[in-house]
Amino acid sequence: LCGLIVADLKSDQQALLEFASSVPHAPRLNWKNDSSTICISWVGVTCNSNGTRVIGLHLPGMGLTGTIPENGIGKLDALRVLSLHSNGLNGKLPSNILSIPSLQFLYLQHNSFSGPIPSLVSRKLFALDISFNSFSGSIPPAFQNLRRLTWLYLQNNSISGAIPDFNLPSLKFLNLSYNNLNGSIPNSIKTFPYSSFVGNSLLCGPPLNHCSTISPSPSPSTDDYQPITPPTTQNQKGTNHKKSFGLATILALVIGVFAFLSLLVVVICVFCLKRKKNSKSSGILKGKASCAGKTEVSKSFGSGVQGAEKNKLFFFEGSSYSFDLEDLLKASAEVLGKGSYGTAYKAVLEEGTTVVVKRLKEVVVGKKEFEQQLEIVGRFGSHPNVMPLRAYYYSKDEKLLVYNYMPGGSLFFLLHGNRGAGRTPLDWDSRVKILLGAAKGIAFIHSEGGPKFTHGDIKSNNVLITQELDSCISDVGLPPLMNAPATMSRANGYRAPEVTDTRKITQKSDVYSFGVLLLEMLTGKTPLRYPGYEDVVDLPRWVRSVVREEWTAEVFDEELLRGQYVEEEMVQMLQIALACVAKGPENRPRMDEVVRMLEEIKHPELKNRISCESESNVHTP
Numbered sequence: 001l002c003g004l005i006v007a008d009l010k011s012d013q014q015a016l017l018e019f020a021s022s023v024p025h026a027p028r029l030n031w032k033n034d035s036s037t038i039c040i041s042w043v044g045v046t047c048n049s050n051g052t053r054v055i056g057l058h059l060p061g062m063g064l065t066g067t068i069p070e071n072g073i074g075k076l077d078a079l080r081v082l083s084l085h086s087n088g089l090n091g092k093l094p095s096n097i098l099s100i101p102s103l104q105f106l107y108l109q110h111n112s113f114s115g116p117i118p119s120l121v122s123r124k125l126f127a128l129d130i131s132f133n134s135f136s137g138s139i140p141p142a143f144q145n146l147r148r149l150t151w152l153y154l155q156n157n158s159i160s161g162a163i164p165d166f167n168l169p170s171l172k173f174l175n176l177s178y179n180n181l182n183g184s185i186p187n188s189i190k191t192f193p194y195s196s197f198v199g200n201s202l203l204c205g206p207p208l209n210h211c212s213t214i215s216p217s218p219s220p221s222t223d224d225y226q227p228i229t230p231p232t233t234q235n236q237k238g239t240n241h242k243k244s245f246g247l248a249t250i251l252a253l254v255i256g257v258f259a260f261l262s263l264l265v266v267v268i269c270v271f272c273l274k275r276k277k278n279s280k281s282s283g284i285l286k287g288k289a290s291c292a293g294k295t296e297v298s299k300s301f302g303s304g305v306q307g308a309e310k311n312k313l314f315f316f317e318g319s320s321y322s323f324d325l326e327d328l329l330k331a332s333a334e335v336l337g338k339g340s341y342g343t344a345y346k347a348v349l350e351e352g353t354t355v356v357v358k359r360l361k362e363v364v365v366g367k368k369e370f371e372q373q374l375e376i377v378g379r380f381g382s383h384p385n386v387m388p389l390r391a392y393y394y395s396k397d398e399k400l401l402v403y404n405y406m407p408g409g410s411l412f413f414l415l416h417g418n419r420g421a422g423r424t425p426l427d428w429d430s431r432v433k434i435l436l437g438a439a440k441g442i443a444f445i446h447s448e449g450g451p452k453f454t455h456g457d458i459k460s461n462n463v464l465i466t467q468e469l470d471s472c473i474s475d476v477g478l479p480p481l482m483n484a485p486a487t488m489s490r491a492n493g494y495r496a497p498e499v500t501d502t503r504k505i506t507q508k509s510d511v512y513s514f515g516v517l518l519l520e521m522l523t524g525k526t527p528l529r530y531p532g533y534e535d536v537v538d539l540p541r542w543v544r545s546v547v548r549e550e551w552t553a554e555v556f557d558e559e560l561l562r563g564q565y566v567e568e569e570m571v572q573m574l575q576i577a578l579a580c581v582a583k584g585p586e587n588r589p590r591m592d593e594v595v596r597m598l599e600e601i602k603h604p605e606l607k608n609r610i611s612c613e614s615e616s617n618v619h620t621p
């Protein structure tokens with residue numbers, strides 16, 4: 001067995017040296033004819049955990065030129081990642097590279113490869129980027145069998161012919177732009193954006209312009225396909241009859257939709273008014289201090305109680321606490337931290353209950369608005385991933401919020417706290433669980449609070465953790481109550497670019513902040529300046545720049561890479577994060593879509609642990 005293992009590594013070494021001898025390269029490639037050093041010091045080479053096989057080759061931007069020989073890299077049959085992008089490699093791509101049985105990630109973009117794309121492709125392929133080369137010929141039909149393929153970037157080549165009817169269940173990122181493709185875009189991929197197909201003058205069908213009624217042939221004349229033009233121009237190309245029919249239909253549709261929407265708005269308004277009226281008479285808030293029912297307490301709100309009554313602590317329905325304001329003020333308190341909304345205290349009451357009291361500063365809204373907002377926030381407590389607001393107190397000089405105390409602390413602490421010796425690493429599965437919970441919490445407040453309701457301050461400090469590593473989104477609904485400039489600190493790396501004050505916060509800006517949170521979890525870097533964390537980075541910008549260079553290797557938190565992880569899951573998560581931090585709010589997914597995408601990451605099909613056992617299985621036939 002030992003001999004077999006050595007033979008495997010030796011054959012990997014031979015294959016690498018064969019490759020190196022054929023491509024003139026920069027002197028940085030320090031490979032020597034000594035297999036004992038491959039896994040230790042060979043530039044760009046990654047081995048499996050027991051040092052028996054080469055599983056990664058990363059040589060981007062190394063100044064490599066020339067043609068890859070047939071007997072080189074294709075023989076590395078345990079290879080998972082091959083990254084040779086941004087070099088000067090040319091000629092035909094050896095037919096055995098794409099078919100390396102364990103190959104998952106192939107990055108060859110920005111070279112000068114030419115000739116056809118090899119037709120035998122590894123079924124494990126997860127990401128394929130051969131963009132910005134001179135590949136020609138058609139897309140091999142074998143691509144239709146790539147059930148795990150998630151990224152396919154073929155843009156800026158000279159690929160021609162019709163697009164095969166892909167039925168790729170995992171495909172999420174597709175770019176075929178700027179080639180010579182023709183025919184109609186198959187139904188299975190027409191949901192990809194316009195930018196995925198633009199620059200193929202003979203391609204038609206959604207999301208490009210409609211195909212003409214003449215069915216596309218493999219070599220259509222330009223007249224058969226209409227150029228990409230706005231719908232009005234397209235209509236002008238039809239017959240007169242078609243044109244008037246089209247216009248009439250569109251007009252009828254527009255009027256119909258308008259009428260329907262107006263009706264919907266009226267119904268919603270009536271419903272809201274009714275609800276408001278009901279809530280006034282029944283009240284969601286109840287007075288804990290008295291045993292009064294809901295009606296009595298809401299009356300005390302409505303009529304503006306004077307004197308001592310005014311200073312009551314108001315509990316939300318469902319709260320099991322049994323103390324009053326006086327008890328709270330007598331409790332021993334310890335400062336947890338100072339945030340932009342004020343100071344958070346951990347308060348231990350005489351009867352033993354521990355709560356967190358937030359003392360708000362610079363509340364800019366009046367009592368009524370304050371109560372209205374908190375009434376909405378109080379409703380969210382029913383969701384397991386939203387921190388329930390238990391009670392609040394409002395007077396002219398003091399505004400307090402009472403929450404459960406979460407001994408697990410915040411995600412910020414779990415990610416960045418005590419990075420030195422003795423730290424317990426936060427493993428991949430725990431990170432996914434925490435972020436999925438947080439996403440569900442945010443999606444819930446977006447759907448329950450109505451389209452205008454936002455969190456407004458999503459960050460790792462506001463994701464609190466239970467001992468079972470369930471997450472709770474805290475500080476829900478506070479920004480509209482506070483002084484706008486105070487909450488808009490420049491150092492807030494979670495803030496979407498379009499948000500210049502609290503009035504600009506939208507659900508899509510929450511999605512941006514959540515994307516930064518995902519990046520923070522993936523990279524282990526903090527987007528905020530904290531004492532001891534001066535290395536503040538614009539995470540989206542940094543990740544985008546690294547992704548352009550050499551993403552699988554450098555982006556991820558080293559702590560993650562040392563533990564058990566699933567590379568595909570991490571890369572998928574990275575792509576979701578990048579979609580969330582798209583510069584234009586309209587390009588970001590909705591929060592419920594983010595939840596769905598995160599749930600898909602844990603698809604059993606992708607559960608392929610990188611471990612010693614799986615490594616040793618990689619090259620079994």
Ligand SMILES: Nc1ncnc2c1ncn2[C@@H]1O[C@H](COP(=O)(O)OP(=O)(O)OP(=O)(O)O)[C@@H](O)[C@H]1O
Pocket residue numbers: 336337338339340341342343344356358403404405406407409410457461462464474475
């Ligand atoms: N319910 C809670 N249980 C345990 N720790 C909490 C709780 N609420 C807040 N904390 C912790 O207390 C500290 C201060 O929180 P606070 O919300 O006041 O400020 P912040 O989240 O750091 O900033 P900001 O107010 O700008 O959101 C943070 O470390 C936070 O994680």
